[in-house]
Amino acid sequence: MPPEVVAALHEIEAPLAQPAKAEPATQPPVPAQAAPAASVPAAATQAPAAQAPAAQAPVAFAPAPAPPMPAAAVAPATQPIAAPPVQTISAETEPVEPTDYIDKPAAPAGKLGWRERLRGSAFARSFGGLFSRNPRLDDDLLDEIETALITADVGVGATTALIENLRKRMKSREFADANALLAALRADLIAMLQPVAKPLVIDVNAKPFVLLTVGVNGVGKTTTIGKLAKRFRDEGRPLMLAAGDTFRAAAVAQLQAWGERNGVPVIAQGQNADAASVAFDALQAAKARGTQVLIADTAGRLHTQTGLMAELGKIRRVLGKVDPTAPHEVLMVIDGTTGQNALSQLRQFHAAVGVTGLVVTKLDGTAKGGVVFALAREFGIPIRFAGIGERPEDLRVFDAEAFVDALLPEALGG
Numbered sequence: 001m002p003p004e005v006v007a008a009l010h011e012i013e014a015p016l017a018q019p020a021k022a023e024p025a026t027q028p029p030v031p032a033q034a035a036p037a038a039s040v041p042a043a044a045t046q047a048p049a050a051q052a053p054a055a056q057a058p059v060a061f062a063p064a065p066a067p068p069m070p071a072a073a074v075a076p077a078t079q080p081i082a083a084p085p086v087q088t089i090s091a092e093t094e095p096v097e098p099t100d101y102i103d104k105p106a107a108p109a110g111k112l113g114w115r116e117r118l119r120g121s122a123f124a125r126s127f128g129g130l131f132s133r134n135p136r137l138d139d140d141l142l143d144e145i146e147t148a149l150i151t152a153d154v155g156v157g158a159t160t161a162l163i164e165n166l167r168k169r170m171k172s173r174e175f176a177d178a179n180a181l182l183a184a185l186r187a188d189l190i191a192m193l194q195p196v197a198k199p200l201v202i203d204v205n206a207k208p209f210v211l212l213t214v215g216v217n218g219v220g221k222t223t224t225i226g227k228l229a230k231r232f233r234d235e236g237r238p239l240m241l242a243a244g245d246t247f248r249a250a251a252v253a254q255l256q257a258w259g260e261r262n263g264v265p266v267i268a269q270g271q272n273a274d275a276a277s278v279a280f281d282a283l284q285a286a287k288a289r290g291t292q293v294l295i296a297d298t299a300g301r302l303h304t305q306t307g308l309m310a311e312l313g314k315i316r317r318v319l320g321k322v323d324p325t326a327p328h329e330v331l332m333v334i335d336g337t338t339g340q341n342a343l344s345q346l347r348q349f350h351a352a353v354g355v356t357g358l359v360v361t362k363l364d365g366t367a368k369g370g371v372v373f374a375l376a377r378e379f380g381i382p383i384r385f386a387g388i389g390e391r392p393e394d395l396r397v398f399d400a401e402a403f404v405d406a407l408l409p410e411a412l413g414g
């Protein structure tokens, strides 16, 4: 390890426990903690009856403003350290095929792609079934919608807000039939997501724009980095990757193989290297080369593992040693099949490292889909991308309308 790296690491607070290598592939079910009252946006409750909007106009479901960055996670303002020579150190592992999605078709472009891929979700199935029965406009219908929303992981808070709003509007005879009510629900769901549908903007003055990816094990971080890297490369952005998942040899090899194939430099130090040191090296190298974007991978960790969560803060502070403004985006990858546990994951990761954007993956699988609403309502953190398949083209810029329309019956069109 270069002496500058050692010196910088020593300056960082108390040494952190080395993480155990054998992480479970999925986290044990951790009951979602009740949200602290202060974090639940008052404005996210239903509109008062007196202000009920005209038919089909969306209710203003404002999410919580993005929580402030925790002080512990903010990088100290220090002078950049001189760049060491650029080097890419190979991982001591066999290269692996980085594209295990190679034979799988990409989702078609446009709304069709979203609908095709999300068709199997609990959300789409229960609403499809409900409205194919041509239901009557009554309290039973609201009860059924409520059950469908809860079953689809929308969460109790968001569901109650949606249902109570619909109930008031139904009582004031705003809806001619069940389809009119469903159209109002569609508008309300879109309104709930619109404030967090904020695409990632690369600040080209950052030199490089540092994107740190975090998340629990197996959520799709490394895969998402591959997809993002392809996107940025196709946009013509000079790019570098930091193989910071130093627990899983395959993750390092996966990034290296992808990098070699696509002519993108990958900074790695092999398995079990200090992840903060990899990040430090990579940022030095990216600065020296004038790279526009640096994407740093990190090992998956359970949000309940305090030592490993503290390591993320260390990585953040080490990056801040080289560039006080880095990282410019802390992108948390969340597995869409996780359900309400995603809320406690985000709460803990945000406290440790200050999450600025989300990617929700595997929405094409057995995901219920509804957790996206719960995340939006409780945290208000921008959802940058949605993973609706395994091919690079299946990482879509999050689109509130396309997402909601994919979950609801096609008849609503949108």
Ligand SMILES: Nc1nc2c(ncn2[C@@H]2O[C@H](COP(=O)(O)OP(=O)(O)OP(=O)(O)O)[C@@H](O)[C@H]2O)c(=O)[nH]1
Binding pocket: 100, 215, 216, 217, 218, 219, 220, 221, 222, 223, 224, 245, 248, 251, 299, 300, 301, 361, 362, 363, 364, 365, 386, 387, 388, 389, 390, 394
């Ligand atoms: N169906 C589907 N699969 C996905 C998506 N995103 C990732 N995956 C798959 O999820 C699995 C895990 O992905 P990885 O990228 O290895 O996950 P990771 O978070 O880097 O894993 P750790 O390093 O163990 O923390 C792989 O089989 C991916 O192909 C998605 O949007 N849809």
